[in-house]
Amino acid sequence: MDKEAAQYFVKLHIIAGQMNTERMNNTDTFYTLTGKSGEIFNSDKDNQIKLKLYGGKKKVKIIQGDIVASNGLLHILDRAMDKMAPTFESNTKQTIMTMLQPRYSKFRSLLEETNVGHALDEDGAGGPYTIFVPSNEALNNMKDGTLDYLLSPEGSRKLLELVRYHIVPLTQLEVASLIVIPHIRSLANQIIQFNTTNNGQILANDVAMEETEVIAKNGRIYTLTGVLIPPSIVPILPHRCDESKREMRLGTCVSCSLVYWSKCPANSEPTVSVMAS
Structure with a gap:
């Protein structure tokens, strides 16, 4: 061994x-x-x-x-636990970007889309790194339309912020450190919170970790069951204000003799003609 x-x-x-x-x-x-x-x-x-x-x-x-x-x-x-192989093997000869293929290919593609991946594919400035990587399933489970929006020109700024939020520069965090430090500042200059459940599960922003402290040539990888969302991009999807909306409202009751002089709310459209009896 x-x-x-x-x-x-x-x-x-x-x-x-x-x-x-x-x-x-x-x-x-x-x-x-x-x-x-x-x-x-x-x-x-x-x-x-x-x-x-x-x-x-x-x-x-x-x-x-x-x-x-x-x-x-x-x-x-009374005896040792079973010897188990890690789901995600360490490899000190490969960079973080190389190791993310193919199992974590979706997050890898986001790193490439934002050009952040270049730094993680070499021993460049800012390294070593600690990176928290959502699984492909975690990204697929995001709210409908979220990934499409992030990958659009309109959502590119938020995508960059989200990707940078998963990276901690200039450090290789050991799993033991996550138990004792309450938080750390990410590459997005925003805080990631750590806590531990009563039965030992380590969480980042209440998102569970699947595999911890996977060692790469230029840093350490922690895989996640969910996506870390930086507060600065919430809500991710924009509130639309260019939609038309129609609704029927009960008008104010007036005397029949005054019906032709009563007024509907501004921008209203008639649905039926009013006929005199």
Whole structure:
């Protein structure tokens, strides 16, 4: 096992935050520092908590839990977790842009569209980088018309702002750092907030991370289940003011003798002719 594989294996045994056995008894899912999740079994006949990584084959048993340390809690297991391969492999010989193809091709195309991708494809100024990358599915799930608008000439400024919001320059953030720092400033000069759920899932602006700390030649990649939206471009879709709208309104009641002298609201159009009785 090489160094990177060993580090990944260790992270499969770490949960962000302090998840004690009481909390484990009240939930059925936990998240490791890699972003991978697992199942908690707390209703077995022996009354011992067991854990299993999703996609793994075996359960591990907590034989001693809630050992307090200066920086967290320890749970002693009866065996190691299953060795799992990362969904997105690190590669210190490839640049960020190269690694995003083809699985994260949609966000890669947005990087190319805004010319931000040039910096991420070389060891240029501003590097190294930390980049938060939405999956293709996350981009597909954006509100209807949003991507089309962002890719239009009218939406190009907002697209650039959105893309830059996913990048942190001049740093390679380790996943352990995301647990202790509340926020960081992005390339768009706007803040990304970090927090951790009670069962260890790490969030950026309340968007869940799928795979954490994927190492590239010129930075680190974190993949997301959603899209980070900078406050400066909200609402993304413009409010239209060039649409015609028609509605029927009940007019003011007047005496029949005055009907020809009564007035409708400005710019009204008659629907029927008024006939004298």
